[in-house]
Amino acid sequence: MKKRVSIILVCAFAIIMLAACADEGTTVADPTPAPAAEATPAPAADPTPTPEAPPAEETNPSDESDFDFDRPIAVFTREDGSGTRDAFVDATGVGDDMSVEAGVLTSTGAIRTAVAENELAISYVSVGSLNDEVRAIAIDGVYPSHDTVRDGSFPLSRRFLLAFTEESFADPLVQDFLDFVLSVEGQELLAGSWTPAVANPVAFTPSDLSGSLTISGSTSVAPAMDLLAEAYMALNENVQIDVMSTGTGTGLEQAATGVADIGMASRELREGELENLDYIAMLLDGVAVIVNVENPLQGLTMDQVREIFVTGTLRWSDVVS
Protein backbone atom coordinates (compact mmCIF):
# COMPACT_ATOMS: atom_id res chain seq x y z
CA MET A 1 0.00 0.00 0.00
CA LYS A 2 2.66 2.49 1.06
CA LYS A 3 4.70 1.66 -1.98
CA ARG A 4 1.80 2.34 -4.29
CA VAL A 5 0.99 5.63 -2.61
CA SER A 6 4.57 6.80 -2.89
CA ILE A 7 4.74 5.84 -6.57
CA ILE A 8 1.56 7.73 -7.33
CA LEU A 9 2.78 10.76 -5.40
CA VAL A 10 6.02 10.78 -7.36
CA CYS A 11 4.02 10.64 -10.59
CA ALA A 12 1.92 13.56 -9.43
CA PHE A 13 5.00 15.64 -8.70
CA ALA A 14 6.47 14.74 -12.06
CA ILE A 15 3.31 15.93 -13.80
CA ILE A 16 3.32 19.21 -11.89
CA MET A 17 6.96 19.83 -12.75
CA LEU A 18 6.30 19.05 -16.39
CA ALA A 19 3.50 21.58 -16.33
CA ALA A 20 5.83 24.18 -14.86
CA CYS A 21 8.46 23.47 -17.53
CA ALA A 22 5.93 23.67 -20.31
CA ASP A 23 4.99 27.06 -19.02
CA GLU A 24 8.57 28.31 -19.27
CA GLY A 25 8.97 26.81 -22.70
CA THR A 26 6.07 28.68 -24.16
CA THR A 27 7.35 32.10 -23.10
CA VAL A 28 9.81 31.92 -25.98
CA ALA A 29 6.97 31.90 -28.47
CA ASP A 30 7.06 35.60 -29.11
CA PRO A 31 6.37 36.88 -32.61
CA THR A 32 9.25 39.21 -33.40
CA PRO A 33 8.98 40.80 -36.82
CA ALA A 34 11.94 43.16 -36.38
CA PRO A 35 14.85 41.70 -38.40
CA ALA A 36 17.19 44.40 -37.13
CA ALA A 37 17.13 42.65 -33.78
CA GLU A 38 19.68 40.10 -34.97
CA ALA A 39 22.07 42.61 -36.44
CA THR A 40 22.38 44.82 -33.38
CA PRO A 41 22.09 43.42 -29.87
CA ALA A 42 19.39 44.98 -27.76
CA PRO A 43 20.66 47.96 -25.81
CA ALA A 44 21.23 46.93 -22.22
CA ALA A 45 18.51 48.83 -20.49
CA ASP A 46 19.93 50.16 -17.25
CA PRO A 47 17.68 48.86 -14.48
CA THR A 48 19.04 51.10 -11.75
CA PRO A 49 17.61 54.57 -11.62
CA THR A 50 20.51 56.88 -12.35
CA PRO A 51 20.01 60.59 -11.93
CA GLU A 52 22.75 61.41 -14.50
CA ALA A 53 21.10 59.31 -17.17
CA PRO A 54 20.64 61.38 -20.28
CA PRO A 55 17.13 62.73 -20.46
CA ALA A 56 16.43 60.37 -23.33
CA GLU A 57 13.86 61.26 -25.91
CA GLU A 58 10.51 60.57 -24.33
CA THR A 59 9.77 57.92 -26.88
CA ASN A 60 12.45 55.47 -27.65
CA PRO A 61 13.25 53.94 -31.02
CA SER A 62 11.78 50.47 -30.77
CA ASP A 63 13.37 48.79 -33.77
CA GLU A 64 16.61 47.98 -31.95
CA SER A 65 14.97 45.56 -29.54
CA ASP A 66 12.92 42.45 -30.06
CA PHE A 67 10.11 43.76 -27.90
CA ASP A 68 6.93 43.81 -29.94
CA PHE A 69 5.30 47.16 -29.28
CA ASP A 70 2.22 46.21 -31.23
CA ARG A 71 0.80 44.41 -28.21
CA PRO A 72 -1.61 45.72 -25.57
CA ILE A 73 -0.45 47.41 -22.39
CA ALA A 74 -1.32 45.50 -19.23
CA VAL A 75 -2.12 48.22 -16.71
CA PHE A 76 -1.95 47.45 -13.00
CA THR A 77 -3.00 49.73 -10.20
CA ARG A 78 -3.30 49.68 -6.44
CA GLU A 79 -6.71 49.43 -4.79
CA ASP A 80 -8.94 52.41 -4.07
CA GLY A 81 -7.85 54.14 -0.87
CA SER A 82 -4.18 53.22 -1.09
CA GLY A 83 -1.90 56.19 -0.31
CA THR A 84 0.40 55.31 -3.22
CA ARG A 85 -2.56 55.29 -5.60
CA ASP A 86 -3.80 58.62 -4.24
CA ALA A 87 -0.37 60.19 -4.67
CA PHE A 88 -0.08 58.77 -8.19
CA VAL A 89 -3.50 59.86 -9.45
CA ASP A 90 -3.05 63.32 -7.89
CA ALA A 91 0.35 63.89 -9.46
CA THR A 92 -0.46 62.53 -12.92
CA GLY A 93 -3.91 64.06 -13.17
CA VAL A 94 -5.55 60.66 -13.57
CA GLY A 95 -7.72 61.68 -10.64
CA ASP A 96 -10.93 59.71 -10.41
CA ASP A 97 -10.72 58.53 -14.00
CA MET A 98 -8.60 55.43 -13.45
CA SER A 99 -9.66 52.91 -16.10
CA VAL A 100 -11.77 49.97 -14.93
CA GLU A 101 -9.64 47.81 -17.23
CA ALA A 102 -6.63 48.21 -14.94
CA GLY A 103 -5.87 45.10 -12.88
CA VAL A 104 -6.17 45.87 -9.17
CA LEU A 105 -3.62 44.41 -6.76
CA THR A 106 -3.53 45.07 -3.05
CA SER A 107 0.13 45.37 -2.16
CA THR A 108 3.44 46.74 -3.41
CA GLY A 109 4.80 43.19 -3.52
CA ALA A 110 1.93 41.94 -5.67
CA ILE A 111 2.41 44.84 -8.08
CA ARG A 112 6.13 44.12 -8.44
CA THR A 113 5.49 40.41 -9.02
CA ALA A 114 2.82 41.09 -11.61
CA VAL A 115 5.06 43.50 -13.52
CA ALA A 116 8.05 41.17 -13.25
CA GLU A 117 6.06 38.29 -14.78
CA ASN A 118 4.24 40.20 -17.50
CA GLU A 119 6.23 41.76 -20.37
CA LEU A 120 3.31 44.01 -21.24
CA ALA A 121 2.84 45.43 -17.79
CA ILE A 122 3.03 48.98 -16.50
CA SER A 123 2.35 50.06 -12.93
CA TYR A 124 3.72 52.25 -10.16
CA VAL A 125 5.39 51.76 -6.79
CA SER A 126 7.10 53.89 -4.18
CA VAL A 127 10.71 54.74 -5.13
CA GLY A 128 11.77 53.20 -1.81
CA SER A 129 10.29 49.87 -2.96
CA LEU A 130 12.14 49.60 -6.29
CA ASN A 131 14.25 46.50 -6.87
CA ASP A 132 15.86 44.48 -9.66
CA GLU A 133 12.68 42.61 -10.62
CA VAL A 134 11.26 45.66 -12.37
CA ARG A 135 12.55 48.72 -14.21
CA ALA A 136 11.67 52.31 -13.44
CA ILE A 137 11.23 54.57 -16.45
CA ALA A 138 11.88 58.28 -16.76
CA ILE A 139 8.95 60.66 -16.48
CA ASP A 140 9.33 63.81 -18.58
CA GLY A 141 12.96 62.77 -19.03
CA VAL A 142 13.81 62.45 -15.33
CA TYR A 143 14.61 59.11 -13.70
CA PRO A 144 13.40 58.54 -10.14
CA SER A 145 16.12 58.47 -7.48
CA HIS A 146 16.76 59.93 -4.04
CA ASP A 147 18.51 62.92 -5.64
CA THR A 148 15.83 63.78 -8.19
CA VAL A 149 13.16 63.33 -5.56
CA ARG A 150 14.99 65.62 -3.13
CA ASP A 151 15.62 68.45 -5.57
CA GLY A 152 12.06 68.20 -6.85
CA SER A 153 12.98 67.50 -10.47
CA PHE A 154 11.21 64.14 -10.48
CA PRO A 155 7.61 65.09 -11.14
CA LEU A 156 5.87 62.23 -9.32
CA SER A 157 6.94 63.17 -5.80
CA ARG A 158 5.00 63.02 -2.60
CA ARG A 159 5.62 63.68 1.06
CA PHE A 160 5.18 61.37 3.99
CA LEU A 161 3.42 63.39 6.65
CA LEU A 162 2.82 63.07 10.37
CA ALA A 163 -0.47 64.61 11.42
CA PHE A 164 -1.65 65.53 14.92
CA THR A 165 -4.27 67.65 16.66
CA GLU A 166 -3.46 70.68 18.82
CA GLU A 167 -4.39 68.75 21.95
CA SER A 168 -2.03 65.94 21.19
CA PHE A 169 0.74 68.40 20.28
CA ALA A 170 0.35 69.86 23.78
CA ASP A 171 1.73 66.58 25.13
CA PRO A 172 5.49 67.08 25.68
CA LEU A 173 6.14 63.49 24.66
CA VAL A 174 4.54 64.05 21.23
CA GLN A 175 6.58 67.22 20.78
CA ASP A 176 9.77 65.51 21.81
CA PHE A 177 9.14 62.58 19.47
CA LEU A 178 8.42 64.90 16.53
CA ASP A 179 11.65 66.79 17.34
CA PHE A 180 13.44 63.44 17.18
CA VAL A 181 11.88 62.61 13.80
CA LEU A 182 13.14 65.89 12.36
CA SER A 183 16.55 65.77 14.06
CA VAL A 184 19.89 64.76 12.53
CA GLU A 185 19.64 61.39 14.29
CA GLY A 186 16.12 60.69 13.10
CA GLN A 187 16.63 61.76 9.49
CA GLU A 188 19.95 59.96 9.14
CA LEU A 189 18.36 56.78 10.38
CA LEU A 190 16.00 56.88 7.41
CA ALA A 191 18.38 58.20 4.78
CA GLY A 192 19.35 54.69 3.66
CA SER A 193 15.99 53.75 2.18
CA TRP A 194 14.12 57.03 1.91
CA THR A 195 14.77 60.66 1.07
CA PRO A 196 14.92 62.89 4.16
CA ALA A 197 12.57 65.85 4.05
CA VAL A 198 14.52 68.19 6.31
CA ALA A 199 17.26 70.26 4.66
CA ASN A 200 19.21 71.26 7.75
CA PRO A 201 18.27 69.07 10.68
CA VAL A 202 19.39 69.95 14.20
CA ALA A 203 20.91 67.58 16.75
CA PHE A 204 18.60 65.84 19.21
CA THR A 205 19.09 65.78 22.96
CA PRO A 206 17.11 63.12 24.82
CA SER A 207 15.10 64.56 27.69
CA ASP A 208 14.20 61.40 29.63
CA LEU A 209 10.43 61.44 29.30
CA SER A 210 8.02 58.63 30.08
CA GLY A 211 4.63 57.58 28.82
CA SER A 212 3.18 55.92 25.77
CA LEU A 213 2.42 56.94 22.19
CA THR A 214 0.10 55.42 19.60
CA ILE A 215 0.97 56.10 15.98
CA SER A 216 -1.33 54.89 13.24
CA GLY A 217 -1.65 55.25 9.48
CA SER A 218 -0.16 54.60 6.07
CA THR A 219 1.31 51.19 5.36
CA SER A 220 4.01 52.90 3.27
CA VAL A 221 5.17 55.07 6.16
CA ALA A 222 4.95 52.41 8.87
CA PRO A 223 8.32 50.71 8.10
CA ALA A 224 10.13 54.05 8.51
CA MET A 225 8.17 54.77 11.66
CA ASP A 226 9.08 51.38 13.10
CA LEU A 227 12.76 52.28 12.76
CA LEU A 228 12.23 55.68 14.40
CA ALA A 229 10.13 54.28 17.24
CA GLU A 230 12.73 51.64 18.01
CA ALA A 231 15.55 54.18 18.11
CA TYR A 232 13.51 56.58 20.23
CA MET A 233 12.59 53.88 22.73
CA ALA A 234 16.28 52.99 23.01
CA LEU A 235 16.99 56.61 24.00
CA ASN A 236 13.99 56.87 26.36
CA GLU A 237 13.60 53.63 28.24
CA ASN A 238 10.32 54.59 29.88
CA VAL A 239 8.52 55.34 26.64
CA GLN A 240 6.33 52.80 24.86
CA ILE A 241 5.46 53.48 21.22
CA ASP A 242 2.92 51.40 19.29
CA VAL A 243 3.00 51.71 15.51
CA MET A 244 -0.09 50.44 13.68
CA SER A 245 -0.19 50.29 9.90
CA THR A 246 -3.86 50.85 9.16
CA GLY A 247 -3.79 52.89 5.94
CA THR A 248 -3.67 56.64 5.47
CA GLY A 249 -7.41 57.31 5.72
CA THR A 250 -7.91 55.35 8.91
CA GLY A 251 -4.75 56.75 10.49
CA LEU A 252 -5.78 60.35 9.88
CA GLU A 253 -9.23 59.70 11.27
CA GLN A 254 -7.78 58.08 14.37
CA ALA A 255 -5.44 61.03 14.84
CA ALA A 256 -8.35 63.47 14.48
CA THR A 257 -10.55 61.61 16.98
CA GLY A 258 -7.75 61.09 19.49
CA VAL A 259 -7.58 57.30 19.12
CA ALA A 260 -4.00 57.75 17.94
CA ASP A 261 -1.58 60.47 19.05
CA ILE A 262 -0.03 60.82 15.63
CA GLY A 263 -1.38 59.84 12.20
CA MET A 264 0.87 58.81 9.30
CA ALA A 265 -0.11 59.89 5.79
CA SER A 266 1.50 59.02 2.48
CA ARG A 267 -0.41 61.76 0.65
CA GLU A 268 -1.21 65.42 1.24
CA LEU A 269 -4.01 66.14 3.69
CA ARG A 270 -7.37 67.09 2.20
CA GLU A 271 -9.44 70.12 3.13
CA GLY A 272 -11.68 68.36 5.62
CA GLU A 273 -8.71 66.78 7.32
CA LEU A 274 -6.80 70.06 7.58
CA GLU A 275 -9.58 71.57 9.69
CA ASN A 276 -8.43 69.86 12.87
CA LEU A 277 -5.04 68.41 12.00
CA ASP A 278 -1.58 69.98 11.76
CA TYR A 279 1.25 68.13 10.13
CA ILE A 280 4.97 67.97 9.59
CA ALA A 281 6.72 66.49 6.56
CA MET A 282 8.79 63.52 7.63
CA LEU A 283 10.18 62.13 4.38
CA LEU A 284 10.07 62.69 0.66
CA ASP A 285 9.16 59.86 -1.63
CA GLY A 286 8.66 59.45 -5.34
CA VAL A 287 6.17 57.26 -7.12
CA ALA A 288 8.12 55.44 -9.83
CA VAL A 289 6.38 54.19 -12.94
CA ILE A 290 7.65 50.67 -13.57
CA VAL A 291 7.68 48.30 -16.55
CA ASN A 292 8.95 44.78 -17.16
CA VAL A 293 12.74 44.44 -17.53
CA GLU A 294 12.23 43.08 -21.08
CA ASN A 295 10.56 46.31 -22.09
CA PRO A 296 13.15 48.62 -23.73
CA LEU A 297 11.05 51.74 -23.10
CA GLN A 298 13.17 54.50 -21.56
CA GLY A 299 10.62 57.08 -20.60
CA LEU A 300 7.17 58.57 -21.00
CA THR A 301 5.73 62.01 -20.62
CA MET A 302 3.25 62.74 -17.88
CA ASP A 303 0.50 63.05 -20.50
CA GLN A 304 1.31 59.61 -21.89
CA VAL A 305 1.23 58.10 -18.40
CA ARG A 306 -2.14 59.69 -17.78
CA GLU A 307 -3.48 58.45 -21.11
CA ILE A 308 -2.31 54.90 -20.41
CA PHE A 309 -3.99 54.75 -17.01
CA VAL A 310 -7.18 56.55 -18.05
CA THR A 311 -7.74 54.49 -21.21
CA GLY A 312 -6.50 51.19 -19.88
CA THR A 313 -6.67 49.42 -23.25
CA LEU A 314 -3.93 51.13 -25.27
CA ARG A 315 -1.24 49.28 -27.19
CA TRP A 316 2.42 50.05 -26.58
CA SER A 317 2.64 51.31 -30.16
CA ASP A 318 0.02 53.96 -29.34
CA VAL A 319 2.41 55.71 -26.96
CA VAL A 320 5.77 54.69 -28.44
CA SER A 321 6.13 55.93 -32.00
Place this chain on the structure above:
Amino acid sequence: MLKFRETTMRIVFLIAALASVAAVVLICVFLFAQGLPAMGEVGILDFLLGERWQPLHRETPVFGVLPFILGSIYVTVGAIILGVPIGIFTAIFMAKMCPKSIYGFVKPALNLLAGIPSVVYGFFGMMVVVPILFDTFDMVDGRSMLAASIILGIMILPTVITIAETNLRAVPQELYEGAVALGASHERAVFKVIFPAARSGVMAAVVLGVGRAIGETMAVTMVAGNQPAMRMPYELFRGIRTMTANIVMEMGYSQVGSLHQGALIATGVVLFVFVLIINTLFSMLNKEKNIKDDMKKEAAETAAEPTS
Protein backbone atom coordinates in the same frame (compact mmCIF):
# COMPACT_ATOMS: atom_id res chain seq x y z
CA MET B 1 -30.34 13.76 42.06
CA LEU B 2 -30.47 11.89 38.82
CA LYS B 3 -33.36 14.08 37.75
CA PHE B 4 -31.32 17.18 38.56
CA ARG B 5 -28.36 16.02 36.51
CA GLU B 6 -30.66 15.08 33.71
CA THR B 7 -32.22 18.54 33.54
CA THR B 8 -28.85 20.28 33.86
CA MET B 9 -27.45 18.36 30.92
CA ARG B 10 -30.64 19.00 29.00
CA ILE B 11 -30.09 22.73 29.47
CA VAL B 12 -26.41 22.47 28.53
CA PHE B 13 -27.33 20.77 25.27
CA LEU B 14 -30.06 23.30 24.62
CA ILE B 15 -27.59 26.16 25.10
CA ALA B 16 -25.15 24.48 22.75
CA ALA B 17 -27.87 24.16 20.15
CA LEU B 18 -28.99 27.75 20.62
CA ALA B 19 -25.45 29.13 20.31
CA SER B 20 -25.21 28.33 16.62
CA VAL B 21 -28.72 29.62 15.97
CA ALA B 22 -27.85 32.79 17.88
CA ALA B 23 -24.74 33.24 15.72
CA VAL B 24 -26.80 33.03 12.54
CA VAL B 25 -29.41 35.42 13.89
CA LEU B 26 -26.75 37.90 15.06
CA ILE B 27 -25.01 37.84 11.69
CA CYS B 28 -28.34 38.41 9.92
CA VAL B 29 -29.23 41.29 12.22
CA PHE B 30 -25.79 42.86 11.80
CA LEU B 31 -25.81 42.50 8.02
CA PHE B 32 -29.27 43.87 7.48
CA ALA B 33 -29.07 46.59 10.12
CA GLN B 34 -25.81 47.92 8.70
CA GLY B 35 -26.31 47.13 5.05
CA LEU B 36 -29.92 48.06 4.30
CA PRO B 37 -29.66 51.75 5.33
CA ALA B 38 -26.67 52.18 3.02
CA MET B 39 -28.52 50.38 0.26
CA GLY B 40 -31.46 52.73 0.82
CA GLU B 41 -29.22 55.78 0.79
CA VAL B 42 -27.65 54.78 -2.51
CA GLY B 43 -31.03 53.69 -3.86
CA ILE B 44 -31.70 49.98 -4.17
CA LEU B 45 -31.91 50.01 -7.97
CA ASP B 46 -28.84 52.23 -8.31
CA PHE B 47 -27.02 49.89 -5.99
CA LEU B 48 -28.00 46.58 -7.54
CA LEU B 49 -28.04 47.70 -11.17
CA GLY B 50 -25.36 50.41 -11.05
CA GLU B 51 -22.51 49.69 -13.42
CA ARG B 52 -19.90 51.90 -11.78
CA TRP B 53 -18.17 51.48 -8.42
CA GLN B 54 -16.16 54.51 -7.33
CA PRO B 55 -16.55 54.69 -3.57
CA LEU B 56 -13.77 57.22 -3.06
CA HIS B 57 -14.63 59.54 -5.96
CA ARG B 58 -13.88 63.01 -4.72
CA GLU B 59 -17.07 64.74 -5.78
CA THR B 60 -19.68 62.08 -6.48
CA PRO B 61 -19.00 58.63 -5.09
CA VAL B 62 -20.96 55.94 -6.93
CA PHE B 63 -21.83 52.56 -5.54
CA GLY B 64 -23.01 50.16 -8.22
CA VAL B 65 -22.37 46.49 -7.56
CA LEU B 66 -23.74 44.98 -10.77
CA PRO B 67 -20.23 44.24 -12.12
CA PHE B 68 -19.43 42.29 -8.95
CA ILE B 69 -22.73 40.40 -8.91
CA LEU B 70 -22.14 39.39 -12.52
CA GLY B 71 -18.52 38.59 -11.68
CA SER B 72 -19.55 36.25 -8.89
CA ILE B 73 -22.10 34.56 -11.16
CA TYR B 74 -19.67 34.19 -14.07
CA VAL B 75 -16.87 32.59 -12.09
CA THR B 76 -19.33 30.32 -10.30
CA VAL B 77 -20.89 29.15 -13.56
CA GLY B 78 -17.39 28.67 -14.95
CA ALA B 79 -16.45 26.58 -11.93
CA ILE B 80 -19.62 24.49 -12.37
CA ILE B 81 -18.92 23.89 -16.06
CA LEU B 82 -15.37 22.79 -15.32
CA GLY B 83 -15.82 21.07 -11.98
CA VAL B 84 -19.20 19.35 -12.04
CA PRO B 85 -18.66 16.86 -14.91
CA ILE B 86 -15.34 15.81 -13.44
CA GLY B 87 -16.86 15.64 -9.98
CA ILE B 88 -19.88 13.56 -10.98
CA PHE B 89 -17.86 11.10 -13.06
CA THR B 90 -15.42 10.74 -10.19
CA ALA B 91 -18.30 10.13 -7.79
CA ILE B 92 -19.81 7.44 -10.06
CA PHE B 93 -16.40 5.84 -10.44
CA MET B 94 -15.74 5.86 -6.72
CA ALA B 95 -19.17 4.62 -5.72
CA LYS B 96 -19.70 1.89 -8.29
CA MET B 97 -16.63 1.05 -10.32
CA CYS B 98 -13.55 1.68 -8.25
CA PRO B 99 -11.33 -1.25 -7.24
CA LYS B 100 -10.67 -1.24 -3.49
CA SER B 101 -6.96 -0.65 -3.91
CA ILE B 102 -7.42 2.55 -5.90
CA TYR B 103 -10.23 3.72 -3.63
CA GLY B 104 -7.86 3.54 -0.69
CA PHE B 105 -5.74 6.14 -2.40
CA VAL B 106 -8.29 8.37 -4.10
CA LYS B 107 -10.46 8.90 -1.04
CA PRO B 108 -7.69 10.26 1.23
CA ALA B 109 -6.41 12.39 -1.65
CA LEU B 110 -9.87 13.92 -1.98
CA ASN B 111 -10.05 14.57 1.74
CA LEU B 112 -6.69 16.27 1.49
CA LEU B 113 -7.96 18.41 -1.39
CA ALA B 114 -10.86 19.49 0.83
CA GLY B 115 -8.48 20.45 3.61
CA ILE B 116 -6.10 22.65 1.61
CA PRO B 117 -6.53 26.29 2.72
CA SER B 118 -7.94 28.55 0.03
CA VAL B 119 -4.92 30.85 0.14
CA VAL B 120 -2.83 27.89 -1.01
CA TYR B 121 -5.20 27.35 -3.93
CA GLY B 122 -4.79 31.04 -4.69
CA PHE B 123 -1.03 30.74 -4.61
CA PHE B 124 -1.13 27.71 -6.90
CA GLY B 125 -3.34 29.69 -9.25
CA MET B 126 -1.02 32.69 -9.19
CA MET B 127 2.19 30.76 -9.74
CA VAL B 128 1.00 27.98 -12.10
CA VAL B 129 -2.41 28.58 -13.68
CA VAL B 130 -2.07 32.30 -14.39
CA PRO B 131 1.33 32.07 -16.17
CA ILE B 132 0.19 29.05 -18.23
CA LEU B 133 -2.97 30.85 -19.36
CA PHE B 134 -0.98 34.00 -20.08
CA ASP B 135 1.43 32.16 -22.38
CA THR B 136 -1.07 29.82 -23.99
CA PHE B 137 -3.76 32.28 -24.94
CA ASP B 138 -1.63 35.37 -25.55
CA MET B 139 -3.67 37.33 -23.02
CA VAL B 140 -3.01 40.85 -21.79
CA ASP B 141 -2.71 39.35 -18.32
CA GLY B 142 -3.28 35.83 -17.00
CA ARG B 143 -5.39 37.06 -14.08
CA SER B 144 -8.81 36.49 -15.55
CA MET B 145 -12.29 35.07 -15.32
CA LEU B 146 -10.93 31.82 -16.77
CA ALA B 147 -8.17 31.52 -14.15
CA ALA B 148 -10.67 32.10 -11.34
CA SER B 149 -13.08 29.54 -12.84
CA ILE B 150 -10.35 26.91 -13.10
CA ILE B 151 -9.23 27.39 -9.50
CA LEU B 152 -12.82 27.37 -8.23
CA GLY B 153 -13.55 24.31 -10.36
CA ILE B 154 -10.80 22.47 -8.53
CA MET B 155 -11.94 23.80 -5.17
CA ILE B 156 -15.52 22.54 -5.50
CA LEU B 157 -14.44 19.02 -6.50
CA PRO B 158 -14.25 17.58 -2.96
CA THR B 159 -17.70 18.96 -2.06
CA VAL B 160 -19.35 17.70 -5.23
CA ILE B 161 -17.66 14.29 -5.19
CA THR B 162 -18.24 13.52 -1.52
CA ILE B 163 -21.94 14.36 -1.53
CA ALA B 164 -22.66 12.81 -4.92
CA GLU B 165 -20.84 9.64 -3.88
CA THR B 166 -22.80 9.37 -0.64
CA ASN B 167 -26.05 9.76 -2.54
CA LEU B 168 -25.08 7.22 -5.18
CA ARG B 169 -24.22 4.73 -2.47
CA ALA B 170 -27.58 5.36 -0.80
CA VAL B 171 -29.51 4.04 -3.82
CA PRO B 172 -31.03 0.66 -2.80
CA GLN B 173 -29.02 -2.27 -4.03
CA GLU B 174 -32.27 -3.93 -5.25
CA LEU B 175 -32.51 -1.44 -8.12
CA TYR B 176 -29.07 -2.42 -9.36
CA GLU B 177 -29.74 -6.10 -8.94
CA GLY B 178 -33.07 -5.78 -10.75
CA ALA B 179 -31.40 -4.04 -13.68
CA VAL B 180 -28.67 -6.64 -13.91
CA ALA B 181 -31.24 -9.44 -13.62
CA LEU B 182 -33.02 -7.96 -16.63
CA GLY B 183 -29.84 -8.28 -18.63
CA ALA B 184 -28.28 -4.81 -18.27
CA SER B 185 -24.50 -4.63 -18.11
CA HIS B 186 -22.85 -3.13 -15.04
CA GLU B 187 -22.27 0.21 -16.79
CA ARG B 188 -25.79 0.34 -18.16
CA ALA B 189 -27.23 -0.41 -14.72
CA VAL B 190 -25.14 2.34 -13.14
CA PHE B 191 -25.89 5.04 -15.70
CA LYS B 192 -29.49 4.16 -16.54
CA VAL B 193 -30.81 3.04 -13.14
CA ILE B 194 -28.66 4.08 -10.23
CA PHE B 195 -27.67 7.53 -11.49
CA PRO B 196 -31.27 8.59 -12.27
CA ALA B 197 -32.38 7.27 -8.89
CA ALA B 198 -29.78 9.46 -7.17
CA ARG B 199 -30.40 12.47 -9.37
CA SER B 200 -31.78 14.82 -6.71
CA GLY B 201 -28.89 13.94 -4.42
CA VAL B 202 -26.41 14.70 -7.18
CA MET B 203 -28.18 17.99 -7.83
CA ALA B 204 -27.83 18.77 -4.14
CA ALA B 205 -24.09 18.15 -4.46
CA VAL B 206 -23.92 20.62 -7.36
CA VAL B 207 -25.88 23.20 -5.40
CA LEU B 208 -23.52 22.92 -2.44
CA GLY B 209 -20.63 23.27 -4.88
CA VAL B 210 -22.21 26.50 -6.12
CA GLY B 211 -22.42 27.69 -2.53
CA ARG B 212 -18.75 26.97 -1.99
CA ALA B 213 -17.73 28.70 -5.21
CA ILE B 214 -19.77 31.86 -4.77
CA GLY B 215 -18.49 32.45 -1.24
CA GLU B 216 -14.83 31.82 -1.98
CA THR B 217 -12.75 34.92 -1.38
CA MET B 218 -9.02 34.58 -1.00
CA ALA B 219 -8.18 32.34 -3.96
CA VAL B 220 -10.42 34.33 -6.29
CA THR B 221 -8.96 37.66 -5.21
CA MET B 222 -5.49 36.34 -5.99
CA VAL B 223 -6.22 35.15 -9.55
CA ALA B 224 -9.19 37.13 -10.87
CA GLY B 225 -7.50 40.48 -11.61
CA ASN B 226 -10.16 42.41 -9.69
CA GLN B 227 -11.05 44.92 -12.41
CA PRO B 228 -14.30 46.64 -11.40
CA ALA B 229 -15.51 46.44 -15.01
CA MET B 230 -18.73 45.23 -16.57
CA ARG B 231 -18.03 42.02 -18.45
CA MET B 232 -19.90 39.85 -20.90
CA PRO B 233 -19.88 36.09 -20.24
CA TYR B 234 -17.63 35.42 -23.23
CA GLU B 235 -14.90 37.79 -22.04
CA LEU B 236 -13.15 34.86 -20.43
CA PHE B 237 -9.69 36.30 -20.81
CA ARG B 238 -10.45 39.55 -19.04
CA GLY B 239 -10.14 40.24 -15.37
CA ILE B 240 -13.16 40.37 -13.14
CA ARG B 241 -14.02 41.27 -9.55
CA THR B 242 -16.39 39.24 -7.40
CA MET B 243 -18.51 40.48 -4.51
CA THR B 244 -16.29 38.72 -1.99
CA ALA B 245 -13.12 40.19 -3.50
CA ASN B 246 -14.63 43.66 -3.44
CA ILE B 247 -15.43 43.39 0.26
CA VAL B 248 -12.06 42.04 1.29
CA MET B 249 -10.07 44.52 -0.81
CA GLU B 250 -11.77 47.67 0.39
CA MET B 251 -12.84 46.92 3.95
CA GLY B 252 -9.52 48.16 5.31
CA TYR B 253 -9.90 51.55 3.67
CA SER B 254 -13.52 52.31 4.43
CA GLN B 255 -13.98 54.69 7.32
CA VAL B 256 -16.08 53.45 10.19
CA GLY B 257 -19.71 54.50 9.74
CA SER B 258 -19.16 55.86 6.24
CA LEU B 259 -21.41 55.16 3.28
CA HIS B 260 -18.51 53.25 1.74
CA GLN B 261 -18.47 50.80 4.64
CA GLY B 262 -22.25 50.56 4.53
CA ALA B 263 -22.11 49.79 0.82
CA LEU B 264 -19.54 47.05 1.41
CA ILE B 265 -21.75 45.49 4.07
CA ALA B 266 -24.67 45.81 1.66
CA THR B 267 -22.58 43.85 -0.84
CA GLY B 268 -22.39 41.25 1.92
CA VAL B 269 -26.19 41.34 2.14
CA VAL B 270 -26.47 40.58 -1.57
CA LEU B 271 -24.04 37.71 -1.15
CA PHE B 272 -26.01 36.49 1.85
CA VAL B 273 -29.24 36.50 -0.17
CA PHE B 274 -27.51 34.46 -2.88
CA VAL B 275 -26.36 31.90 -0.31
CA LEU B 276 -29.86 31.86 1.18
CA ILE B 277 -31.36 31.05 -2.21
CA ILE B 278 -28.79 28.32 -2.74
CA ASN B 279 -29.49 26.77 0.65
CA THR B 280 -33.23 26.88 0.06
CA LEU B 281 -32.70 25.13 -3.24
CA PHE B 282 -30.58 22.54 -1.47
CA SER B 283 -33.20 21.78 1.17
CA MET B 284 -35.94 21.68 -1.50
CA LEU B 285 -33.93 19.09 -3.41
CA ASN B 286 -33.44 17.11 -0.22
CA LYS B 287 -37.15 17.27 0.54
CA GLU B 288 -37.95 16.04 -2.95
CA LYS B 289 -35.57 13.15 -2.32
CA ASN B 290 -37.27 12.33 0.97
CA ILE B 291 -40.70 12.36 -0.67
CA LYS B 292 -39.39 10.04 -3.34
CA ASP B 293 -37.98 7.73 -0.67
CA ASP B 294 -41.36 7.69 1.07
CA MET B 295 -43.10 6.88 -2.17
CA LYS B 296 -40.69 4.05 -2.78
CA LYS B 297 -41.36 2.68 0.69
CA GLU B 298 -45.12 2.90 0.18
CA ALA B 299 -44.84 1.19 -3.16
CA ALA B 300 -42.79 -1.57 -1.60
CA GLU B 301 -45.36 -1.97 1.17
CA THR B 302 -48.35 -2.09 -1.16
CA ALA B 303 -46.50 -4.53 -3.35
CA ALA B 304 -45.82 -6.69 -0.32
CA GLU B 305 -49.39 -6.60 0.97
CA PRO B 306 -51.20 -9.20 -1.20
CA THR B 307 -48.73 -11.94 -0.38
CA SER B 308 -48.92 -11.37 3.37
